Amino acid sequence: MIKRKFKNLLITGGAGFIGSNFVRYMYRKYPACRIFNYDLLTYAGNLDNLAGITKKEKARPKSQRRYFFVKGDIGDENFLDRLFARNKFDVVVNFAAESHVDRSIISSQDFIKVNVMGVHILIDLAKKYKISRFVQISTDEIYGDVGKGVSHEYSQLRPSNPYAASKAAADFLVQSYIRTHKLPAIILRGSNNYGLFQYPEKLIPLTITNLLENKLVPLHGSGRHVRRWLHVMDFCSAIDLAMHKASDFSIYNVAGEARSNREIVMRICEILGKDFRTHIKRVSDRPGADLRYAPTASKIEKQLKWKAQRNIDSALKDIVRWYKIKQKWWKKIKKKKEFLDHYKKQSRALYY
Ligand SMILES: NC(=O)c1ccc[n+]([C@@H]2O[C@H](COP(=O)([O-])OP(=O)(O)OC[C@H]3O[C@@H](n4cnc5c(N)ncnc54)[C@H](O)[C@@H]3O)[C@@H](O)[C@H]2O)c1
Numbered sequence: 001m002i003k004r005k006f007k008n009l010l011i012t013g014g015a016g017f018i019g020s021n022f023v024r025y026m027y028r029k030y031p032a033c034r035i036f037n038y039d040l041l042t043y044a045g046n047l048d049n050l051a052g053i054t055k056k057e058k059a060r061p062k063s064q065r066r067y068f069f070v071k072g073d074i075g076d077e078n079f080l081d082r083l084f085a086r087n088k089f090d091v092v093v094n095f096a097a098e099s100h101v102d103r104s105i106i107s108s109q110d111f112i113k114v115n116v117m118g119v120h121i122l123i124d125l126a127k128k129y130k131i132s133r134f135v136q137i138s139t140d141e142i143y144g145d146v147g148k149g150v151s152h153e154y155s156q157l158r159p160s161n162p163y164a165a166s167k168a169a170a171d172f173l174v175q176s177y178i179r180t181h182k183l184p185a186i187i188l189r190g191s192n193n194y195g196l197f198q199y200p201e202k203l204i205p206l207t208i209t210n211l212l213e214n215k216l217v218p219l220h221g222s223g224r225h226v227r228r229w230l231h232v233m234d235f236c237s238a239i240d241l242a243m244h245k246a247s248d249f250s251i252y253n254v255a256g257e258a259r260s261n262r263e264i265v266m267r268i269c270e271i272l273g274k275d276f277r278t279h280i281k282r283v284s285d286r287p288g289a290d291l292r293y294a295p296t297a298s299k300i301e302k303q304l305k306w307k308a309q310r311n312i313d314s315a316l317k318d319i320v321r322w323y324k325i326k327q328k329w330w331k332k333i334k335k336k337k338e339f340l341d342h343y344k345k346q347s348r349a350l351y352y
Contacts, residue, residue: 003244004133008034010089012074012122013096015039017198018137018190018232020049022093025236027053027067034066036087038080040073043338044099048329049197074118077125084129091243092126093135094119100201101141101163103342105287105351108162115166116173123177123185134174134185135243140228140253140295142168142189150296153189153251160288175251184248188239191255191295194312195232196322200330201342203261204316207268208323209330211279218347221285223262226292230256231310238306245304252304253295257312267313271320284349 009026013019014037023037039045047054047069057067072079074096096118098104098111119136126134143151144158157172159165177183198205207217238254246252259267269276300306323330333339345351 006030006033006091006133006243008036008087008089008091010036010038010083010087010092012038012092012094013045015041015045015047015049015069016095016099017044017049017195017202018193018235019095020046020197021195021232022095022236022239023050023067024053025233025240029240031066034068036068036070036083036089038070038072038074038083039096041071042098043336044199046197046199046333048332074122075113077121080121080125081128084125089129089131091133091135092122092131093137093239093243094122095137097137097167099163101161102201102286102346102351104161104163104166106345108166111162111166112169115163116169119170120173123174123183126185127177127181127183132184133243133248134183135239136170136174136185136187137239138171138187138189139164139167140189140191140255140293141290142171143293143295145290146292146294150294151253152296153253153299160290161286178249186242186246186248187251188242189251189253189295190235190238191228191230191253191293193230193232193235194315194319196319196326197329198232200334201339201346203264204268204319205323205330207265208272208320209334211268211272211274212324212327216281217265217279218283218349219261219265219280220283220349221289223265223280224260224291225289226258226260226294228255228257228293228295229259229264229312230254230308231312231315234308234310237309238300241304241306242300252300253297254300254306255295255297256308258294259312264312264316267316268320271317281347283347286349287351
């Protein structure tokens, strides 16, 4: 297995949840690497997530800086073209996306624009500038509902909601560039991530922050939906490993541990000493909701020797502690109009 070296890294969507964790991970681990974070700063993008790095960089002389934030849209081809021309990136890791299933049910236009057309622009530029590695961050949601058994990388894609369909389209587009243009790309299909700096509309941070605010936790349907929960730092280590060691054109599932939404909420209630039955509010299920995702990570475990290091039941204790300490971070988000407007709909299951 050859280990590649990269010097100039373009991370798109690096101000979001997973992207900002990945920027921090790479910044710490590879001091010789220059990192460009290109992000539009939509409602989900937040430079506070990277305040530590920004502060460190400001203290350095300009010539020694190695982290650069550029505000921009992956749909802005001309602007990106100039950025690629100036900076000789050797690797692109694409996290930029509209990422919330509920929002895609209410309106899916932006999901197609960013997740499909934006990816198309990025891979065209990666081809034009002969980028030596393109990493597309995909998701297990593209396999759709899996009644029995597991999803392998070769399993059929049967996306159930517009978010998943847009991510499946991007996955297919990248696969087509691999086959037709020999684009040196790899695709990583992550399962449900959890960790620090996750936008509080997603299940885990919403549960923790609502309980801390003495509010009820909206639980969709029966709450028996099963997901494979993956700690974001385990996902970051998988991306790092695959980016450096995977063969061109590989596709890998990266998956965590199976738990139902109900089990997750119960565990958080237990950590915070709250009674589950009196702290949840049942809301109707999402239209088209998937009951079970079951990607297997056996391929990346076997070929690249990746293994998740964290167990969700104990990791949740640290996550809860962090959200308790970082109240300023999430309270600022939860006060914003873009959070409140959507939360009104999400907490009452108003999709139309
Ligand atoms: N969160 C998960 O559980 C999970 C699991 C598997 C895969 N993924 C994938 O990982 C990626 C990151 O997910 P996340 O949860 O961190 O999402 P997120 O919503 O927290 O972050 C998305 C980021 O993309 C930026 N962005 C949106 N549109 C953009 C555009 N047009 N141009 C540039 N930047 C733009 C946003 O500002 C934000 O910073 C997504 O591609 C998602 O599909 C997420």
